[in-house]
Amino acid sequence: MIRAYLPGATYLAASGVFFILGFSRAGFWPFSLAIAALGLLWAGSLWKHWVSPIFLLAGVGLAVGGVWLGASILWIVFGLAAAVAAWDLLEFSWRLRAAQKVEHLDRLMIRHLIHLSWVMLAGTSLALASWLVKLNLDYPVLLFLSGLVVVGLAATLRMNHRQN
Numbered sequence: 001m002i003r004a005y006l007p008g009a010t011y012l013a014a015s016g017v018f019f020i021l022g023f024s025r026a027g028f029w030p031f032s033l034a035i036a037a038l039g040l041l042w043a044g045s046l047w048k049h050w051v052s053p054i055f056l057l058a059g060v061g062l063a064v065g066g067v068w069l070g071a072s073i074l075w076i077v078f079g080l081a082a083a084v085a086a087w088d089l090l091e092f093s094w095r096l097r098a099a100q101k102v103e104h105l106d107r108l109m110i111r112h113l114i115h116l117s118w119v120m121l122a123g124t125s126l127a128l129a130s131w132l133v134k135l136n137l138d139y140p141v142l143l144f145l146s147g148l149v150v151v152g153l154a155a156t157l158r159m160n161h162r163q164n
Helices: 004-026 029-045 049-069 073-098 105-133 139-163
Strands: none
Touching: 004 029, 004 049, 004 073, 029 049, 049 073, 073 105
């Protein structure tokens, strides 16, 4: 049972460390303590399926707040990427538990980790590239792009759900 949650829990811990580094390096120690408490709450509720999306949204909120407050962007991007990976791996472990029988579990897990690694590499690279280039986009453009990302993620999840 614990083995199924270990990859997600590992990324959850990494996310907390990255967010804490991002906020503490900018001098926001109270946020760092709140992040540690939030991470412990999420770790304590790994066995509750409905909690994971709430904490993912909290991670997105932390990233947005960190950028807005001027926290270290590098650590915030890594923290958000690790939070998304933790959410994905925890959801994957829930889907595996819900399945009656899973053939070739090790191959399935390795394939999922490879796909997740590529997505994380691409997303983190694009986020860091946009930070280095310093794209100044208006709020409506950012809102449109965020909506496009949400629609793309929803389509990916639907496609992934049909394949499984």
